[in-house]
Each structure stands twice: as structure tokens, then as C-alpha cells.
Amino acid sequence: MKKSIRIFDMILAAALAVVFAFVIYGNIALPDNYVSYNNKSINVKSLYLLSDNDKAKTVDFKNGSSGKQKMQLFGVIPVKNVEVSSKQPRKVYVSGEVFGIKLYTNGVIVVGTQAVETAEKRINPAAEAGIEVGDIIVSINNINVFSSDEVSSLLNDNNSLPYKIKFKRNGRYKTFVVNPVYSEREGCYKAGMWVRDSTAGIGTITFYDKQTGTFGALGHQVNDVDTNEIMPLLEGEAVSATVSKVQKASSGSTGSLSCEFENKTIGKLLDNSEYGLYGSFSEIGENAYPITVASKQEVKRGAAQILSTVDSGKPRLYDIEITRISFTRSGEQKDIVFKIKDKELIEKTGGIVQGMSGSPIIQNNKLVGAVTHVIVNNPEKGYAVFAETMIEKAEGFVE
Secondary structure, three states, rough: OOHHHHHHHHOOOHHHHHHHHHHHHHHHOOEEEEEEEEEOEEEOOOOEEEEEOOOEEEEEEEEEEEEEEEEEEEOOEEEEEHHOOOOHHEEEEEOOEEEEEEEEEEEEEEEEOOEEEOOOOOOHHHHOOOOOOOOEEEEOEEEEEOOHHHHHHHHHHOOOOOOEEEEEEEEEEEEEEEEEEEEOOOEEEEOOOOEEEEEEEEEEEEEEOOOOOOOEEEEOEEEOOOOOHHHOOEEEEEEEEEEEEEEOOOOOOOEEEEEEEEEEEEEEEEEEEEOOOEEEOOOOOOEEEEEEEEEEEHOOOHHHEEEEEEOOOEEEEEEEEEEEEOOOOOOOOOOEEEEEOOHHHHHHHHHEEEOOOEEEEEEEEEEEEEEEEEEOOOEEEEEEEEHHHHHHHHHHHOO
């Protein structure tokens, strides 16, 4: 009898462990939001059902409505609360064209500090004041600065008086007092820091959105090459570009596209965010074409394509395989993991290279994502952000 009870307890414990594991998995792996486009039913995994329809795998919501629903294992065991809503299908113009980026910062970024050689010793005034690489200079002696030339002019024109410098660091403002020292070698007073006010680069346009008048690109932010901090955008422009050379990627070595900028402005940059670079466009690229945007839960593992420009010709579709999908990597731009399957693309580039960020990912004739990062040790594999996330971000920049 006791043996039978122990066996029963073991079976019960094992069953509870399995159920608990499925609940944890559901919390992590399932989306927090389900969207129905064009009044169609929302598909969910067969084990996990929405609370108002516990006998089927779908739930119907009238267009424009939304509400909270409980996600339940087998329609009985609570897993998580999710937001269910219905929207009209979104269409954008998918691109895949490379473009040039000219970005000017809102403030001036400190990219380095350096000791100054005085008559007696080497002193680093900036570091001693508490200034760090990545700080953004907002003003000097209550005068706002937007360029490295303005910073140099103010710092070199104070005749040894202290500087009152206002910085932005991690979203917070701080003020430091920097005491310059006289450089024997240069014959002037120096604060001992290097600054940058602009950057240039290349990327790939993901989409043009006629509804908002904006375009989205890159799928991730533009960072400063020295500090790896996001560049605070003041203004900038996107220009046409042509691929002139490809440096192939290999294991442990990131490849890149080289491009020549053209004298043609595509649009004005509006925002440099964690989910991409956004701007208002002057015209839609000649190679762009309309496509429906997929919701997150429509993305599936399996065959897909990326639309990219890796030579002097037009954007082309290349075969890939989506191998993993995550709904929990908020802010990491790694919602999708994929592998290049196209032998021609591998032959040309070795895999994913710098400049391909933003390349649209298309599955079942819908825009599902945009390339964001390469896996350096295996450049045939990469990450992507959901297209729906980029579209939602673009909706905030209507001028």
C-alpha cells in the first residue's frame, strides 16, 4: 500500500512539474499582445487557449476593439494575461536599397580624454573633473553647443578660467567644473578631451510608409564608433548610395559593404532609436513595392527571404531559414534568429555583413522583420527585429 502511495506521489509530482514547466514556458515564449488583422481569427498554440474561447484555438475580435484576455494551459490553468486587439492590415513599400547616413548630434559627444603636458607634469583636467567617455556636452558656461568647433572655440578662449560644463549622462544632466591647464607644447590652455559632433555610415532601408510619410531603416540604433553609445540625433539626412565593394565575412571577422554616396537626398532623419533609424522621405525608392506587414505571431520558423543590395545592381531576394523566434527580447533587436541558405549570397558576402542591417525579411508574401546583427563567429547566421515593432515606432514621427 505504501509503495503504491509513493508511486502515485512520484507520478503526481512529475505531472505537476511538467505542468509547471509548460506554464513557465508559456509566460516566456508566448507574446504579450495578439493582433487580428482584417477581423480574422487569432491563432494561438493548441496547448494555450484564450479565456473566452476555451474550446478552440482562435478568438474573434471586432475591428478596432481590444481588451485583456487570460492565456490558459489546456483552457484551464492560468498562464498570463495578454492584450488582444484588432486592426486594419498595414501596407508599406518594402525597399532593400542601401543608403548613406549623415547624422549630426544633439550636443557633442566626449570620445576620449587625454593628459596635458605642462611645465611641471602631465595633468588630465577633464578626467579629474569627473568627465567620462560617452558624456554628451550640452553647454559650456551656459552657452549651448552643437559642434566640436563651438567647443574648441569656447575652451580655447577663456585664459585659464574654470569652465562650467553641463553634461548628459545616462539620461541625467550633471554639471562639472573643469580647470584648464597650460600646454607648453601647444602654447594654450587645454581641457584634455576629444569630442565628436557627427558621423556618417551606410545601411539598408527596410520600408517606406505612405500613411505616416516616414521610412524605417537599420533595425537598430546608430552608435558612436569610439564610445559605442547611441548618437543623440539633432539633424541629419539620408542620401542615395551605390555599393562599390564587398569585404566578405568569415568566422570571427565582420565583413562590410563599401558604398559611394550620391548627390541625391532621400529624406530627413527624424529619430535614432533602439529599433532603427527613421526619417521623412521625399520620394519612394524606384525599386520599392507594396507589401502587407505581418503581426508578430504570424512569423513562423521555416523558409523566408531577405531583400538586400550587395552589389551595384538592384535589391534582390535571397533565401534564408528562420530558426528561432522570441517574444521576450525587448530592446535587443533579436526577436528572430535566421540562417542564410542562399549559396549565391554566401559566395558574394560570406553571410551577413555591415551595411546589410535593415534588409527586409519576407515570409509568405508579408514583411515580417529586418536584419539587425550578425553572429560574428558564424556570419551565415544573424538576428532580426519584428517588422511590426518598427512600424509601431514609425507611427510616432508624423510631422
